[in-house]
Amino acid sequence: MPDDSLSRMSLIEISGAIARREVSSMEVVRNNLEQLEEQGESLNCVARLFPEEALADAELADQELSSGNSRGPLHGVPLTHKDMFYRKGKISACGSKICEKYLPSVTATALLKLDQAGALDIGRLNMVEFAYGLTGHNEITGDVQNPLSLNHIPGGSSSGPAAAVGAFLSYGSLGSDTGGSIRFPASCCGLVGIKPTYGRVSRFGAMPLSFSLDHIGPLTRTVTDCALLTQIISGADTNDPTSLNHKKTDYLENIDSGINGIKIGIPATYFDEKVHPEVLREINKSRDVFRSLGANIVEIDLPDNFEVCNSMANIITASEGSSAHAKWLKEKPEDYGSQTRERLMSGLFFSSVDYLDALKLRNVILQEFLQDVFSKVDILHAPVVPIPVPTLAESDIQSNPGFIEYLMLLGHCTRPFDYLGLPAITVPAGQTDNGLPTGFQLVTPPLEEALLFQAARAYEKENSWFFPVLNDN
Amino acid sequence: MSNQWSDFIERNIDVPEVKSALKSAKNHSDIKQNYICLVPFEAEPSGFSKVISTWKLKQEQTEDQNA
Numbered sequence: 001m002p003d004d005s006l007s008r009m010s011l012i013e014i015s016g017a018i019a020r021r022e023v024s025s026m027e028v029v030r031n032n033l034e035q036l037e038e039q040g041e042s043l044n045c046v047a048r049l050f051p052e053e054a055l056a057d058a059e060l061a062d063q064e065l066s067s068g069n070s071r072g073p074l075h076g077v078p079l080t081h082k083d084m085f086y087r088k089g090k091i092s093a094c095g096s097k098i099c100e101k102y103l104p105s106v107t108a109t110a111l112l113k114l115d116q117a118g119a120l121d122i123g124r125l126n127m128v129e130f131a132y133g134l135t136g137h138n139e140i141t142g143d144v145q146n147p148l149s150l151n152h153i154p155g156g157s158s159s160g161p162a163a164a165v166g167a168f169l170s171y172g173s174l175g176s177d178t179g180g181s182i183r184f185p186a187s188c189c190g191l192v193g194i195k196p197t198y199g200r201v202s203r204f205g206a207m208p209l210s211f212s213l214d215h216i217g218p219l220t221r222t223v224t225d226c227a228l229l230t231q232i233i234s235g236a237d238t239n240d241p242t243s244l245n246h247k248k249t250d251y252l253e254n255i256d257s258g259i260n261g262i263k264i265g266i267p268a269t270y271f272d273e274k275v276h277p278e279v280l281r282e283i284n285k286s287r288d289v290f291r292s293l294g295a296n297i298v299e300i301d302l303p304d305n306f307e308v309c310n311s312m313a314n315i316i317t318a319s320e321g322s323s324a325h326a327k328w329l330k331e332k333p334e335d336y337g338s339q340t341r342e343r344l345m346s347g348l349f350f351s352s353v354d355y356l357d358a359l360k361l362r363n364v365i366l367q368e369f370l371q372d373v374f375s376k377v378d379i380l381h382a383p384v385v386p387i388p389v390p391t392l393a394e395s396d397i398q399s400n401p402g403f404i405e406y407l408m409l410l411g412h413c414t415r416p417f418d419y420l421g422l423p424a425i426t427v428p429a430g431q432t433d434n435g436l437p438t439g440f441q442l443v444t445p446p447l448e449e450a451l452l453f454q455a456a457r458a459y460e461k462e463n464s465w466f467f468p469v470l471n472d473n
Numbered sequence: 474m475s476n477q478w479s480d481f482i483e484r485n486i487d488v489p490e491v492k493s494a495l496k497s498a499k500n501h502s503d504i505k506q507n508y509i510c511l512v513p514f515e516a517e518p519s520g521f522s523k524v525i526s527t528w529k530l531k532q533e534q535t536e537d538q539n540a
Contacts, residue, residue, distance in 0.1 A: 197525065198525060199522065199525065308504060308507070311504040315501050315505065318498070338490065342494050345494040350498050354498075354501075357512065359521070360512045360517065361505070361509065361511065362518075365511075366521065366524050366525075367524050370528050421525055445528055446529055
């Protein structure tokens with residue numbers, strides 16, 4: 001019988017309990033595997049588990065601890081990840097039929113860094129086919145369910161990670177975000193999720209969708225867990241030439257410093273006009289919380305050209321995605337789900353001029369955004385999911401007419417920050433009238449993840465309606 | 474002028490998926506046309522990573538000067 005008291009701990013709590021030998025890694029891993037096997041099925045969030053290796057690794061972790069050795073802050077802690085993070089010799093199906101037997105020859109740098117911190121990699125979680133979708137539907141592997149309501153979407157494309165973490169089946173999980181695929185499902189499932197600065201986390205060994213817009217980051221139940229995982233996985237990597245070589249900040253050092261005097265900008269345009277009133281209600285409540293915590297809340301104008309970010313991100317994603325998939329689109333188009341196939345196909349119809357223009361525009365828009373916004377405020381506060389979390393049925397538009405416009409609306413709030421490469425964190429805000437969660441996102445200038453965590457943590461301590469703020473000490 | 478996909482488009486122009494994909498691509502391309510005048514002649518895609526890195530360096534230099 002699974003032990004809920006173990007699974008409901010935060011990542012930091014369980015790592016502390018293992019380190020102090022209050023519980024063994026073997027006990028935690030066995031419990032986690034049992035829960036994933038029993039409850040993962042109803043959510044359809046599990047792609048595959050590695051039980052034999054997991055238990056062997058747990059036994060070794062316990063032996064190391066009993067000898068006084070610890071590999072790092074996550075020693076002996078089991079984690080499961082989106083099924084697009086390569087582990088040499090282990091299948092990475094990427095939510096698809098085409099890769100259902102794919103055996104990578106490399107291991108993702110992000111996973112290696114977690115290994116070095118002592119974490120145990122015990123399985124893979126379902127996702128949207130090739131990470132190309134925001135709702136969580138998957139015609140190939142079946143739809144993942146929202147753990148808070150089984151007929152609602154969990155969001156995507158990190159649908160399995162969001163469902164597993166939200167259902168206490170995973171202490172934390174790596175996802176990817178190209179148009180919102182960490183932040184969107186985090187919001188749908190009441191979680192914390194961060195898309196770090198572009199290049200902050202190496203993309204090596206993670207299935208590519210769009211190499212100019214792909215970001216790697218964690219989904220967790222608490223802000224401090226998110227900060228710890230981001231701390232571990234970030235850093236330069238010679239295997240990823242786009243990774244940034246900036247000095248790593250300690251994201252946990254000042255996380256409890258509060259936000260008194262910090263300037264938080266509320267965008268005057270673009271966001272709120274497309275957001276459902278129930279979502280806006282919760283967004284405004286969260287802004288009041290920040291005000292009560294001493295933040296200086298100001299309305300801020302965005303540059304006029306910000307509105308083109310969503311379209312330009314679509315050009316880049318479709319072009320780079322279709323380039324990666326060109327061979328399969330020609331040889332086995334029928335092996336794709338219909339929606340994925342159509343979105344990838346649209347990339348084939350952009351000219352090289354369109355693609356290069358979209359990349360070059362990015363420099364101009366980002367420069368102006370930094371100048372106009374972040375010379376005046378420290379943090380931008382914006383919505384994430386513009387509508388109440390829909391049911392699987394009502395959002396299952398597959399490739400019906402208008403589906404691309406629907407997806408453009410869903411990604412309206414998230415996609416621009418993938419295009420601009422700015423770090424953004426989602427935090428649960430409240431519930432819409434259907435009882436499902438909705439979140440807000442905080443955005444900062446490049447490489448200011450520490451400030452994101454500091455602000456998010458301040459909010460979480462004041463308003464942890466969804467998951468109780470756990471004792472992280 | 475044709476590219477490798479011209480034949481494909483010609484053969485499948487009546488397929489709803491292809492029609493929809495073409496429409497989407499045209500829509501985004503048209504939107505881009507309204508803004509492309511902002512891009513200077515010398516711009517290169519690689520300038521993006523410079524913008525990302527330079528902002529942080531500038532902030533750090535400002536902080537050092539103020540300290």
